[in-house]
Amino acid sequence: DGGITQSPKYLFRKEGQNVTLSCEQNLNHDAMYWYRQDPGQGLRLIYYSQIVNDFQKGDIAEGYSVSREKKESFPLTVTSAQKNPTAFYLCASNPARGPQYGYTFGSGTRLTVV
Amino acid sequence: ILNVEQSPQSLHVQEGDSTNFTCSFPSSNFYALHWYRWETAKSPEALFVMTLNGDEKKKGRISATLNTKEGYSYLYIKGSQPEDSATYLCASNTGFQKLVFGTGTRLLVSP
Numbered sequence: 001d002g003g004i005t006q007s008p009k010y011l012f013r014k015e016g017q018n019v020t021l022s023c024e025q026n027l028n029h030d031a032m033y034w035y036r037q038d039p040g041q042g043l044r045l046i047y048y049s050q051i052v053n054d055f056q057k058g059d060i061a062e063g064y065s066v067s068r069e070k071k072e073s074f075p076l077t078v079t080s081a082q083k084n085p086t087a088f089y090l091c092a093s094n095p096a097r098g099p100q101y102g103y104t105f106g107s108g109t110r111l112t113v114v
Numbered sequence: 115i116l117n118v119e120q121s122p123q124s125l126h127v128q129e130g131d132s133t134n135f136t137c138s139f140p141s142s143n144f145y146a147l148h149w150y151r152w153e154t155a156k157s158p159e160a161l162f163v164m165t166l167n168g169d170e171k172k173k174g175r176i177s178a179t180l181n182t183k184e185g186y187s188y189l190y191i192k193g194s195q196p197e198d199s200a201t202y203l204c205a206s207n208t209g210f211q212k213l214v215f216g217t218g219t220r221l222l223v224s225p
Contacts, residue, residue: 004157033212042118042215043203058212090158100146102160103213 002027006091006106013078013085013113021076021109023091030096032074033103036060037088046089049074078111086113116140118206120216127194128224134190135219137204141185148213149178149189150203158203161189194223 004025013019025032031050035043045058049068063082068074074093078085088110092103119138127133139147146165152158162171167182175192191198201220205213 042217045212102163105157107157
């Protein structure tokens with residue numbers, strides 16, 4: 001079955017450390033997205049990529065970095081510059097370079113800074 | 115930044131009740147309106163994507179309508195069942211830009 005795999009499900013990070021969240025899709029989708037969820041807030045866009053080797057900042061990109069070296073993979077690095085990294089992170093994809101198609105989501109990674 | 119509002123924040127109904135939620139969004143430069151269902155411990159699942167004013171879509175007991183002129187969409191659930199319990203998210207965008215999500219409506223259906 002096609003889908004999006006996010007790993008790990010839970011992640012604990014010490015303050016000052018960088019950490020990378022994995023997102024892999026086998027749907028042959030061009031576009032991939034990273035969202036962050038905090039309590040009481042809607043999903044907020046961190047970064048998105050519409051094609052391999054290209055990506056754009058979303059609304060809350062500070063303290064994060066991404067790469068898109070392969071179509072199926074879009075890892076997110078949470079750097080030590082991210083002031084409040086504890087959150088739930090969702091990866092999504094869709095088949096075209098635009099949101100007129102529904103998104104497919106992964107099951108998320110919960111990151112906790114200890 | 116585009117502002118997408120959903121109401122109510124949460125809803126508790128009895129099995130068999132019909133219910134509806136509202137999503138409001140800026141009507142200028144509208145492009146698409148999405149509805150997702152997000153069950154606990156699962157991934158959000160796309161329900162509907164609507165692009166035209168007056169669009170109505172249906173999936174089993176769930177249906178949605180779209181009014182792009184006044185900037186709102188309704189999601190209806192007929193004869194709610196406990197398995198309908200979830201958070202329902204709507205999202206919209208302008209032009210060809212990225213989606214912006216509302217905070218969701220949390221529905222609990224009691225047997």
